[in-house]
Amino acid sequence: MVADDSLLFREGLARLLTERGFQVTGQAGDAGWLATLVRQDPPDVVVVDVRMPPTYTAEGLSVARELRGAYPGLGVLILSQYVETHYAGQLFQEAGAGGGGAGYLLKDRVNRLDDLENAVRNVGAGGLVLDPSVVDRLLRRRRTRNPLDELTDRERRVLGLMAEGRTNAAIARTMSVTVKTVEAHVRNIFDRLHLAHTEDDNRRVLAVLAYLQR
Structure with a gap:
């Protein structure tokens, strides 16, 4: 499932994933609708932005963590323009404890479709995928x-x-x-x-x- 408040980005991403052999079972423009879709038909992986309606702070990460609590094997790939180190660190800690994969990629740094495809498959298989910039930000925390x-x-x-x-x-x-x-x-x-x-x-x-x- 794909969640992003931008219709054009969401539709484009869903099409690219479909062309790469994935079955995109749902799309959501906000965190609440994503939660509803997952509860109706839990997917293997959700691809979600960090900042989504209504407040555009960290709704995407928050709902991803909630869904991981309800569905421990759910893979979560964050695809965003922003790095939220506090929430990201919690997401990865939960991934290690719960068995589901987790990833955090920055939209502007995904330069090859193969990298995106590999990230989704890795997260779906229970692995971790981090953009080097995310790693660097996390490491700066004391x-x-x-x-x-x-x-x-x-x-x-x-x-x-x-x-x-x-x-x-x-x-x-x-x-x-x-x-x-x-x-x-x-x-x-x-x-x-x-x-x-x-x-x-x-x-x-x-x-x-x-x-x-x-």
Whole structure:
């Protein structure tokens, strides 16, 4: 489902997603109507703007969090012009706890349709996708305790790319190293952040959440 107060943007986005093989089951121009549509026929993913009627503050993010509470497996992809770090941080923390995917992309920085398609599919599969600008803003928030102090510079670089939703293969290409090297870094990150393997926890998601913590 797609929610945006701009009719032209909403219709255009729905058409692009349809052409990419997605089934767009509903469109909403405000947060209230989105909530109604989701309750009538819960989708796999909602793509929603941050600022929507009536106050144009953070209605989109607020309703997305409420819907995640009612439908824990629901994937939420924020597609907006604005970065709301407080709400975004809460959304990603809930994603790690509830199992559903979450993403935050800035409209002006989506330059390839493949990136948008991959983001929707990643979120639908329970992953995290963040625009680098969102990562940067979240990292500027002060922390009382930094869980990343034990990481090396290379491990921090790998974790930052993980936060952008990149696979190990994509990270390897970006850093000009082998996939095995990246896998070794990822294992070290899990060990240093004390993320033990369990069947219930997605350590990749938990590592990214640690990266974005206050």
